[in-house]
Structures are given as structure tokens and as C-alpha cells.
Amino acid sequence: MTRDSIAVLGAGAWGVALANVAAQGRERVPLWAHEPAHAAALARDRENKAHLPGLPLAQAVAPVSDLASIDGAEIVLAVVPAQAMREVARAVRPHLAEGAAFVICAKGIERDRRRFMSEVVAEELPQARPAVLSGPSFAADVCRGLPTAVTLAAADEPLAQRLCEALSTRTFRLYRSTDLLGVELGGAAKNVFAIAAGMASGRRLGASAQAALIARSFAELTRLGRGLGARSETMMGLSGLGDLVLTCGSAQSRNFAFGEALGRGASAKDASGGKLTEGAFTAHVLVQMARAAGIEMPIAEAVDAILSARLSVDAAIEALLMRPLKAEG
Numbered sequence: 001m002t003r004d005s006i007a008v009l010g011a012g013a014w015g016v017a018l019a020n021v022a023a024q025g026r027e028r029v030p031l032w033a034h035e036p037a038h039a040a041a042l043a044r045d046r047e048n049k050a051h052l053p054g055l056p057l058a059q060a061v062a063p064v065s066d067l068a069s070i071d072g073a074e075i076v077l078a079v080v081p082a083q084a085m086r087e088v089a090r091a092v093r094p095h096l097a098e099g100a101a102f103v104i105c106a107k108g109i110e111r112d113r114r115r116f117m118s119e120v121v122a123e124e125l126p127q128a129r130p131a132v133l134s135g136p137s138f139a140a141d142v143c144r145g146l147p148t149a150v151t152l153a154a155a156d157e158p159l160a161q162r163l164c165e166a167l168s169t170r171t172f173r174l175y176r177s178t179d180l181l182g183v184e185l186g187g188a189a190k191n192v193f194a195i196a197a198g199m200a201s202g203r204r205l206g207a208s209a210q211a212a213l214i215a216r217s218f219a220e221l222t223r224l225g226r227g228l229g230a231r232s233e234t235m236m237g238l239s240g241l242g243d244l245v246l247t248c249g250s251a252q253s254r255n256f257a258f259g260e261a262l263g264r265g266a267s268a269k270d271a272s273g274g275k276l277t278e279g280a281f282t283a284h285v286l287v288q289m290a291r292a293a294g295i296e297m298p299i300a301e302a303v304d305a306i307l308s309a310r311l312s313v314d315a316a317i318e319a320l321l322m323r324p325l326k327a328e329g
């Protein structure tokens with residue numbers, strides 16, 4: 001049986017990890033980098049020294065910088081930062097085959113136009129069949145072949161099944177879903193909550209506070225999910241609770257580490273250490289979406305207020321603790 005051809009857009013940590021997954025059982029997987037110099041360095045070094053040092057590219061991965069290299073791919077994995085998704089999708093339009101699967105692997109919400117990634121793709125790539133891959137998965141773990149399970153959602157269930165079959169390996173296990181919105185919402189929101197969890201850690205609030213923060217973040221996620229029409233099973237699954245627990249509980253997460261640095265007193269400008277922290281871009285738009293839907297998200301609101309310098313970390317903690325007592329839910 002011939003396997004679906006796969007191309008990967010975005011050659012950062014997650015793009016490399018997914019290209020390595022796709023390379024299993026395939027002869028060639030184009031990995032597109034937007035900077036020709038970056039593609040050349042990847043081809044020379046056979047690793048991404050900046051984002052995933054020490055973890056080599058699989059032999060079948062072919063770094064490229066021209067989008068024509070993805071012509072004819074049956075499955076395209078879009079692994080660029082969320083705020084770059086529209087620009088990349090627009091550039092890809094002349095190269096994407098009619099009916100090709102376009103799998104969104106970024107975790108974020110478009111800040112300027114307040115759009116989910118699937119909406120961006122629907123607007124820019126009408127010929128694509130959109131899907132979302134999301135769940136608890138650090139790129140380095142996947143590259144090392146450690147066991148990982150994520151969710152793959154497409155509105156069309158047979159497509160979701162086909163994509164799960166095309167991408168699953170012995171150690172990278174995909175579960176299918178048709179709840180596209182629920183899956184992308186979990187991936188985008190957990191980054192914001194991970195910043196809050198990191199701040200609590202940086203302020204040394206203790207393990208009990210960490211657990212409370214995760215549970216209350218999950219309550220916010222499920223409230224918003226319900227309000228926007230996502231399924232509760234999705235919120236309970238890998239892309240919801242699973243990724244929330246991973247990202248809020250590990251300094252390996254860039255979002256958590258960013259929050260931790262803020263909690264220790266670093267400025268928002270310095271805290272990321274130059275790394276991509278999607279939650280910092282998503283916090284404000286997430287809060288705007290929640291407000292528009294009449295849904296309370298005090299933890300996400302606190303992160304947004306801190307990032308926009310309207311509140312200090314200590315004042316935010318105080319405000320969260322002093323909220324009126326209420327029934328759990």
C-alpha cells in the first residue's frame with residue numbers, strides 16, 4: 001500500500017519533530033523553512049541547532065525553502081507560529097492541491113482578527129480539507145521516540161481516520177475526533193494557563209496552589225468550550241485536560257518557563273528568553289472571546305492584565321484569592 005505523501009511547513013522544534021515522525025516509512029518528507037539560510041543550515045547540520053539541539057533530522061527529511069516543493073503533497077502539516085499562519089497559508093495557496101489535508105499543528109488564536117486557526121485556513125485555503133493536531137507532546141520527547149498520544153480532529157471522520165493512520169507510529173499515537181473547534185481551543189488556551197501556573201511556581205506558592213490553579217483553569221476552559229460549542233469529552237481528552245496538565249506542570253514548557261520568569265520578577269520583555277511563547281500572543285484575544293460570549297475567565301484575565309502591565313503578579317494573585325466565594329463549577 002502506498003502511503004500518503006506528507007510535507008511540513010515550519011522548521012522549528014515541532015516542525016522537525018513531526019517531520020521525523022512522518023519520515024518513518026516514507027522516502028522523502030519536504031520540510032519547509034521560511035528563511036533560505038535556515039533551510040541550508042538544516043541541510044548542512046542535519047539538526048535544528050537553535051530549537052532542538054542534539055536531535056538529528058531523520059534521513060528522509062529534506063529541508064527546502066521554496067513552497068513549490070510541497071506541490072502534490074496529499075497531507076501538509078502547518079507548524080508555524082499561530083500569528084504567522086495566515087501569511088503562510090496565503091503563500092501556500094497556489095501550491096496546495098485540491099482536496100489536500102492541511103493539518104494545523106500550531107497552538108494559538110489569531111490576535112489581530114480574533115480567528116481560530118481553522119477559520120484562518122478556511123479563509124485563505126478554500127481548496128484545503130482542514131484538520132487539527134493537538135495534545136500533550138513536547139517536541140524533544142517525540143524526537144527521542146518517547147511514547148506520546150495526541151488528538152487529530154477533522155470535521156470529516158474518514159479523513160480524521162486516514163490522517164491518524166498516516167501519522168501514527170509505534171510511539172506516536174493519534175486518537176481521532178470530529179470536534180475541530182474543541183481541539184484547537186484546548187491547545188490555544190492551555191498556553192495562557194501555563195503562564196499562570198509558571199507564575200505561581202516562580203512566586204513559590206506551593207504544590208497545593210499549583211493543583212488548584214490547574215483545576216480552576218480547567219473549569220475556565222470547559223466553561224468557554226461549552227459556550228463556544230465544543231464537546232465536553234474533548235475538554236476531558238488529550239488536547240484539553242491532557243495538554244493542560246503537561247504544560248502547567250513542567251518547566252520544559254516555554255509558556256510555563258516564561259510565567260516562572262515573570263513570577264520571579266523578570267519583565268515581560270526579558271522573560272521569554274527569545275523563545276516562542278504562544279500564550280503571550282493568545283491571552284488577550286482569548287479574554288476578548290470569552291467576554292464576547294459572556295463567560296468569566298478570571299485566570300486568563302489575570303494573565304492578560306499582567307502581560308499588558310495593568311496588574312502586578314502579586315496584585316493578580318491577591319485579586320484571584322479575594323474573589324467572592326461561589327459554588328464550584
Ligand SMILES: NC(=O)C1=CN([C@@H]2O[C@H](COP(=O)(O)OP(=O)(O)OC[C@H]3O[C@@H](n4cnc5c(N)ncnc54)[C@H](OP(=O)(O)O)[C@@H]3O)[C@@H](O)[C@H]2O)C=CC1
Binds near residue numbers: 015051082106
Ligand atoms: N515545541 C513543541 O513542543 C510544540 C509546539 N507546538 C506548536 O507548534 C507551533 C510552532 O512551535 P515550535 O516549532 O515549537 O516553535 P519554534 O520557535 O521552535 O519554531 C518556530 C519556527 O517557525 C518559523 N517562523 C517564524 N516566523 C515565521 C513566519 N512568518 N513564516 C514561517 N515560519 C516562521 C521560525 O523560523 P525562524 O527561527 O527562522 O524565525 C521557526 O523555524 C507553535 O504554535 C507551538 O505552540 C505544538 C506542540 C508541541
Ligand SMILES: O=C(CO)COP(=O)(O)O
Binds near residue numbers: 135136138194243253
Ligand atoms: O504544546 C506543547 C506541549 O504540548 C509545548 O508547550 P510550550 O509551547 O509551552 O513549550
